[in-house]
């Protein structure tokens with residue numbers, strides 16, 4: 001564009017000075033080539049020469065520009081390729097970065113978890129150490145010890161015989177604290193400990209004959225009544241604690257000589273349930289009707305009772321003239337019971 005303007009300016013200058021005419025001049029093909037009309041050379045003046053030189057320079061410049069243009073085109077193509085490559089690299093590395101950052105995100109979540117766990121552990125260990133220092137007797141396990149391991153935790157260190165809490169009773173164990181806790185010799189079971197929170201046993205007797213049917217048999221003589229579980233006036237034993245109880249009854253049945261239907265049945269009741277019966281009859285071989293006949297009648301029972309359960313004896317039935325016999329200071333009829341083992345819960 002600059003070159004064309006120079007040409008036009010020069011041309012206009014020549015025309016104005018009257019040295020060239022409009023007919024002899026052709027506008028050069030815009031913008032790179034300049035052609036002069038043949039007739040123009042006929043003129044011989046400085047303006048023409050100048051114009052010719054300028055034209056020559058223009059040709060040269062045109063060639064240069066062509067070369068530059070080619071180079072520019074090549075450069076442009078190369079740049080484009082580079083740009084495409086660069087964008088490609090950018091996209092690839094962005095993708096890679098995303099992938100990596102996703103992985104590192106997961107990793108950082110895991111690290112956070114681990115960090116939280118480690119912090120909890122540190123707090124726990126610190127608390128344990130603090131407890132240990134505060135209480136040289138060991139740690140609080142929050143319940144009664146039920147094994148040598150528990151005893152070790154609460155602070156026992158010397159081997160020996162110990163009592164531990166079993167499922168329903170106290171147990172005696174030998175703890176060897178010189179052994180590892182997982183060693184079979186660390187704890188040796190020896191047996192149960194007889195613990196009775198309320199000692200319970202009784203031995204009662206009758207001091208007179210008794211023949212009432214369907215009511216608990218009362219007793220008059222009390223030889224022992226520890227724990228006062230046996231009410232002699234009512235004849236009802238009430239279990240003070242859940243556990244296993246033993247009961248034994250022995251009585252003497254008297255069959256008067258006049259008795260016709262000669263039998264006697266005694267029953268042991270737990271609450272309203274008949275637990276045991278004992279039955280006796282006048283011997284059929286008994287020939288003399290002039291004398292009374294006597295037979296022993298007994299009942300034994302070992303019962304698991306719940307606290308508050310009632311146990312008593314009753315005459316269920318008897319023939320006419322038949323009674324559970326006793327007399328002053330004869331002690332024919334007995335009832336005894338005792339707590340064998342108490343349930344500890």
Ligand SMILES: *[C@@H]1O[C@H](CO)[C@@H](O)[C@H](O)[C@H]1NC(C)=O
Pocket residue numbers: 180182183184
């Ligand atoms: C007890 O555990 C320890 C590791 O705590 C082990 O080396 C040993 O063999 C274990 N002993 C028994 C009897 O299992």
Ligand SMILES: *[C@@H]1O[C@H](CO)[C@@H](O)[C@H](O)[C@H]1NC(C)=O
Pocket residue numbers: 207220221222328329
């Ligand atoms: C047993 O009965 C006799 C005669 O009735 C009486 O004297 C005695 O005191 C009674 N014994 C007891 C321990 O109640």
